[in-house]
Amino acid sequence: MPPVALVVQKFGGTSVGNLERMRNVAERALRTQREGNKVVIIVSAMAGETNRLLGLAHEISSTPDMREMDALASTGEQVSAALVAMTIQSLGGKARSLLGHQVRVQTDGAFTKARIQSIDDSKLLQTVEDGFVAVVAGFQGVDAEGNITTLGRGGSDTTAVAIAAAIRADVCEIYTDVDGVYTTDPNICPSAKKINKISYEEMLELASLGAKVLQIRSVEVAMKYGVPVHVRSSFSDRSGTMVLDEEGLESVVVSGVAYDKGEAKVSLVGVADRPGVVAKIFGMLAEKNVSVDMIIQSQSRGGDSRTDVTFTVAKTDLPRVKDLLEESAKDVGATIDYDSEIVKVSIVGLGMRSHAGVAAKMFGMLAGEGINIQAISTSEIKISCIIASKYTELAVRTLHEGFGLDKGGSGDS
Amino acid sequence: MPPVALVVQKFGGTSVGNLERMRNVAERALRTQREGNKVVIIVSAMAGETNRLLGLAHEISSTPDMREMDALASTGEQVSAALVAMTIQSLGGKARSLLGHQVRVQTDGAFTKARIQSIDDSKLLQTVEDGFVAVVAGFQGVDAEGNITTLGRGGSDTTAVAIAAAIRADVCEIYTDVDGVYTTDPNICPSAKKINKISYEEMLELASLGAKVLQIRSVEVAMKYGVPVHVRSSFSDRSGTMVLDEEGLESVVVSGVAYDKGEAKVSLVGVADRPGVVAKIFGMLAEKNVSVDMIIQSQSRGGDSRTDVTFTVAKTDLPRVKDLLEESAKDVGATIDYDSEIVKVSIVGLGMRSHAGVAAKMFGMLAGEGINIQAISTSEIKISCIIASKYTELAVRTLHEGFGLDKGGSGDS
Numbered sequence: 001m002p003p004v005a006l007v008v009q010k011f012g013g014t015s016v017g018n019l020e021r022m023r024n025v026a027e028r029a030l031r032t033q034r035e036g037n038k039v040v041i042i043v044s045a046m047a048g049e050t051n052r053l054l055g056l057a058h059e060i061s062s063t064p065d066m067r068e069m070d071a072l073a074s075t076g077e078q079v080s081a082a083l084v085a086m087t088i089q090s091l092g093g094k095a096r097s098l099l100g101h102q103v104r105v106q107t108d109g110a111f112t113k114a115r116i117q118s119i120d121d122s123k124l125l126q127t128v129e130d131g132f133v134a135v136v137a138g139f140q141g142v143d144a145e146g147n148i149t150t151l152g153r154g155g156s157d158t159t160a161v162a163i164a165a166a167i168r169a170d171v172c173e174i175y176t177d178v179d180g181v182y183t184t185d186p187n188i189c190p191s192a193k194k195i196n197k198i199s200y201e202e203m204l205e206l207a208s209l210g211a212k213v214l215q216i217r218s219v220e221v222a223m224k225y226g227v228p229v230h231v232r233s234s235f236s237d238r239s240g241t242m243v244l245d246e247e248g249l250e251s252v253v254v255s256g257v258a259y260d261k262g263e264a265k266v267s268l269v270g271v272a273d274r275p276g277v278v279a280k281i282f283g284m285l286a287e288k289n290v291s292v293d294m295i296i297q298s299q300s301r302g303g304d305s306r307t308d309v310t311f312t313v314a315k316t317d318l319p320r321v322k323d324l325l326e327e328s329a330k331d332v333g334a335t336i337d338y339d340s341e342i343v344k345v346s347i348v349g350l351g352m353r354s355h356a357g358v359a360a361k362m363f364g365m366l367a368g369e370g371i372n373i374q375a376i377s378t379s380e381i382k383i384s385c386i387i388a389s390k391y392t393e394l395a396v397r398t399l400h401e402g403f404g405l406d407k408g409g410s411g412d413s
Numbered sequence: 414m415p416p417v418a419l420v421v422q423k424f425g426g427t428s429v430g431n432l433e434r435m436r437n438v439a440e441r442a443l444r445t446q447r448e449g450n451k452v453v454i455i456v457s458a459m460a461g462e463t464n465r466l467l468g469l470a471h472e473i474s475s476t477p478d479m480r481e482m483d484a485l486a487s488t489g490e491q492v493s494a495a496l497v498a499m500t501i502q503s504l505g506g507k508a509r510s511l512l513g514h515q516v517r518v519q520t521d522g523a524f525t526k527a528r529i530q531s532i533d534d535s536k537l538l539q540t541v542e543d544g545f546v547a548v549v550a551g552f553q554g555v556d557a558e559g560n561i562t563t564l565g566r567g568g569s570d571t572t573a574v575a576i577a578a579a580i581r582a583d584v585c586e587i588y589t590d591v592d593g594v595y596t597t598d599p600n601i602c603p604s605a606k607k608i609n610k611i612s613y614e615e616m617l618e619l620a621s622l623g624a625k626v627l628q629i630r631s632v633e634v635a636m637k638y639g640v641p642v643h644v645r646s647s648f649s650d651r652s653g654t655m656v657l658d659e660e661g662l663e664s665v666v667v668s669g670v671a672y673d674k675g676e677a678k679v680s681l682v683g684v685a686d687r688p689g690v691v692a693k694i695f696g697m698l699a700e701k702n703v704s705v706d707m708i709i710q711s712q713s714r715g716g717d718s719r720t721d722v723t724f725t726v727a728k729t730d731l732p733r734v735k736d737l738l739e740e741s742a743k744d745v746g747a748t749i750d751y752d753s754e755i756v757k758v759s760i761v762g763l764g765m766r767s768h769a770g771v772a773a774k775m776f777g778m779l780a781g782e783g784i785n786i787q788a789i790s791t792s793e794i795k796i797s798c799i800i801a802s803k804y805t806e807l808a809v810r811t812l813h814e815g816f817g818l819d820k821g822g823s824g825d826s
Contacts, residue, residue: 019472056496059432061503068502071510072495075488082485083469089481090474097484101514102559146515 006128007037008172010138010160013047015175015234016080019087024234026087026095028175029133033093038128040167042138042160043084045076066111070140070150074100077137077156085135095133098123100140100148105159107141107149114141114149116158116221119166136163154215161218165225172222172229174214179233180240181206181213183405184257188393191406195255196239199246202255203229205348205382209258219243246350253351253358254403257396260344261389263293263312265374266321267337268329273307277332281309284324290317293344294377294386306333310375312386315340342374343392346384347399359383365402369394419541420450421585423551423573426460428588428647429493432500437647439500439508441588442546446506451541453580455551455573456497458489479524483553483563487513490550490569498548508546511536513553513561518572520554520562527554527562529571529634532579549576567628574631578638585635585642587627592646593653594619594626596818597670601806604819608668609652612659615668618761618795622671632656659763666764666771667816670809673757674802676706676725678787679734680750681742686720690745694722694738701737703730706757707790707799719746723788725799728753755787756805759797760812772796778815782807 009032011025025041033039053072057064081097088095103123107114127134138156141149151158157174164172179194181203186192198206200223207216213231222229222243232240271277278297285292295311313321318340329336352358359376362383366373371394375386387395400406422445424438438454446452466485470477494510501508516536520527540547551569554562564571570587577585592607594616599605611619613636620629626644635642635656645653684690691710698705703726711721726734731753742749765771772789775796779786784807788799800808813819 019469022473053492056432056492057499060435060496060499064499065502068495068498068510071498071512072492075491078488078491079466079469079485082481083473085481085484086470086473086477089478097481099484099561148512 005038006040006167006169007032008040008042008160008164008167008169010042010156010172010174011044011084011234012156012176013044013050014177016043016045016084017047019083022080022084022087023091025084025175026091026093028234029088029095030091030093033133040124040128040134040136040163040169041084042136042156042163043077043080044138044156045073045080049076049079067147070111070114071148073150074137074140074148077139081135081137085133088133088135093133094131095135096127097135097137098127099137101142101146103136103163105141105162107143107151109143109145109147109149111147111149113152114143115217116141116151116162119162121166124163124167151217154218157215157218158221161221161225161227161229164227164229165221169227172227174218174229174231175234176213176231177234178213179236179238180231181243181256183255184396184400185259189257189397189400191397191400193405195241197242197244197249198255199249199350200243201246201381202348202350203243205346205379206256206258209260209344209346209348209382209384214243249350252349253355254347254349254399254405256348257399257403257405258346258348259392259396260346261392262315263342263344263386264315264318265310265312265339265342265386266318266325267339268309268325268332268334269337270306271309271332271334273305278307278309281325281328281332282311284328285313285321288320288324290321290324294375294384296375309334312342312344312375341389342386343389343395344384344386345392345395345399346382347403348382349403350381352381352383361402362399365398366395369398371395418451419453419580419582420445421453421455421573421577421580421582423455423569423585423587424457424647425569425589426457426463427590429456429458429497430460432496435493435497435500436504438497438588439504439506441647442501442508443504443506446546453537453541453547453549453576453582454497455549455569455576456490456493457551457569458486458493462489462492480560483524483527484561486563487550487553487561490552494548494550498546501546501548506546507544508548509540510548510550511540512550514555514559516549516576518554518575520556520564522556522558522560522562524560524562526565527556528630529554529564529575532575534579537576537580564630567631570628570631571634574634574638574640574642577640577642578634582640585640587631587642587644588647589626589644590647591626592649592651593644594656594669596668597809597813598672602670602810602813604810604813606818608654610655610657610662611668612662612763613656614659614794615761615763616656618759618792619669619671622673622757622759622761622795622797627656662763665762666768667760667762667812667818669761670812670816670818671759671761672805672809673759674805675728676755676757676799677728677731678723678725678752678755678799679731679738680752681722681738681745681747682750683719684722684745684747686718691720691722694741694745695724697737697741698726698734701733703734703737707788707797709788722747725755725757725788754802755799756802756808757797757799758805758808758812759795760816761795762816763794765794765796774815775812778811779808782811784808
């Protein structure tokens with residue numbers, strides 16, 4: 001790879017977890033600078049610090065004020081940024097910490113989950129132009145009134161990509177404790193392979209489907225602005241996974257297998273099949289901010305005009321869903337069934353767009369292992385199936401091998 | 414006292430040292446608000462937090478960068494402000510934290526010891542106008558480029574008084590762990606009495622002379638802008654000491670006795686009595702940032718044209734002074750003598766201006782107890798004597814009683 005001019009590097013909470021690790025971060029930034037690059041680094045709070053601060057807040061109130069939560073939590077990244085800047089200086093380098101209000105990471109006013117609206121590139125560019133490593137506190141911004149905001153958990157990824165977009169960086173490197181994005185979870189499938197290149201679209205699906213390497217919103221921003229993202233290990237110098245525009249990629253049929261155990265299945269059996277009944281149920285759930293993922297409505301049964309409705313929600317929402325449904329189910333004459341022992345297994349790949357029969361192949365592979373599919377949802381580049389969670393490992397390994405991912409690329413045969 | 418409209422209250426690190434104490438602070442602020450006042454409170458970092466942060470910095474470097482030190486240390490007050498605001502909310506009140514860059518506490522660029530240049534009163538006034546308790550992070554500001562600065566140790570006192578001046582508050586209450594300013598240190602003189610009212614000038618002298626209740630710079634600001642300061646206990650509701658313009662006071666001859674064990678005495682014996690020799694020595698000390706307090710040059714001795722020079726410096730500077738003098742003393746042909754076993758005992762009072770003979774009376778009292786005076790310095794409203802430190806208690810008690818301070822006012826007889 002030729003030397004690049006402008007590099008953004010993001011280090012998470014584990015990478016800056018203590019002073020010794022900060023030294024590794026500082027050395028890497030300085031090495032990158034010595035290689036002829038201008039360097040901006042984004043740091044998270046020291047591992048555990050954000051939880052310590054939020055713990056204090058929750059001792060005061062079970063529902064602390066969101067504005068004050070952000071003023072409180074943002075100090076974690078501020079401390080990291082100052083300490084990492086000092087560490088770079090102690091190694092003989094030049095560095096300056098920059099906070100959300102100093103770089104002017106302008107966000108909307110949605111405290112604890114703000115969205116970045118703009119970033120002033122002038123201070124950042126001037127800082128690196130003057131030979132400093134710019135050490136930016138991740139996760140934080142300011143709204144139009146100058147109130148401190150935060151971007152939500154994992155928000156430092158988004159800060160990094162947004163800053164890379166603003167200053168038109170040549171690459172945004174995300175340093176993490178794994179060495180890239182894998183074809184599936186290596187913990188349950190030892191033949192999982194590191195993916196060298198993946199498209200934004202595929203990465204977005206994988207992140208949404210339970211792969212936790214990158215925060216979803218950061219991938220959205222990278223895709224929107226075409227920022228090349230390099231996911232790599234902070235413990236080695238090997239290159240990791242490049243997340244790119246699909247034009248730079250050959251479109252493999254299936255590039256990864258993901259699974260998500262975070263959902264639960266709810267079945268309403270014998271719902272009166274009249275217009276508006278089902279809509280009423282989902283309207284009520286939406287009103288209470290319950291996100292419904294997959295929905296299957298069976299054909300109306302002959303004669304009695306009743307139907308069955310099955311859908312999935314986040315397990316964490318299940319207690320709330322139960323409360324809501326117990327009342328209204330009676331109105332619609334249904335009985336309710338809950339199942340938390342499910343998993344959503346998904347395959348993702350750009351090539352699905354042009355290859356027919358991928359879904360049929362997936363269903364066939366699962367059926368071949370005697371695994372019953374309880375629900376299906378698809379998009380242009382992904383297929384997800386709900387199955388019993390006891391089959392998770394078997395299903396993941398079967399799909400991983402069946403689509404040839406253990407051979408370093410998905411087969412088309 | 415009639416209800417006042419606009420009250421500034423400052424709480425130090427001990428007063429916000431844990432969540433329970435923050436609750437006391439919150440309750441006091443709300444009580445003040447309920448009594449019909451608009452309330453701005455200034456908070457320090459939780460006790461111990463600033464030292465913890467600076468400790469981290471010093472693990473990285475023995476001379477950490479001042480700009481980064483300020484970015485780091487200022488998080489302590491930010492955490493306090495957010496937590497105290499949450500605590501007020503948890504008690505049903507309205508509160509908003511405000512940071513140095515949000516209130517726009519504009520300072521010069523002298524990191525770790527910045528001086529306030531201006532404060533934007535509009536946000537503060539709007540906040541209290543809207544019924545919120547404004548909870549301001551003390552100790553911090555921003556320079557013209559938006560860099561975070563801090564005001565130095567004890568800087569929250571200065572923030573409080575400067576904000577009180579900016580918003581034309583009716584009073585600035587400084588809450589501390591003692592219930593006011595005393596005629597002398599109650600620990601060594603049990604008959605010490607709380608002073609109900611004292612002038613800025615006297616308070617300034619007392620603060621400079623070792624009384625640690627108020628930071629010196631905060632008294633300077635209060636005097637400059639005529640801010641009435643009320644020093645009082647955070648553990649009781651009794652009124653403490655009002656620091657006021659002298660017009661509101663009867664001018665007692667002596668209002669307090671202070672002592673300071675922080676100085677050491679240096680004597681150069683047998684210095685060549687030529688023009689420029691002494692100037693050279695003090696020039697060299699000034700160049701190395703050593704502050705010299707008192708200087709006594711004895712009469713030139715007959716015949717050999719040599720003189721003795723005695724001066725005092727802070728004990729903490731003594732090692733540096735020794736290094737500097739060892740070399741240059743030879744050049745001027747002097748021998749050097751050091752004495753750390755000294756104390757500076759001072760009397761302060763506006764009435765000295767119009768009353769002759771106060772100094773003579775002080776010297777007489779000390780002589781009456783067999784205490785030798787080694788050096789003297791005076792200003793319009795104070796007289797300081799250097800004596801052997803073993804006489805500290807005896808001297809303080811003698812002067813306290815001799816000037817009638819144990820009777821609740823200095824006698825003129």
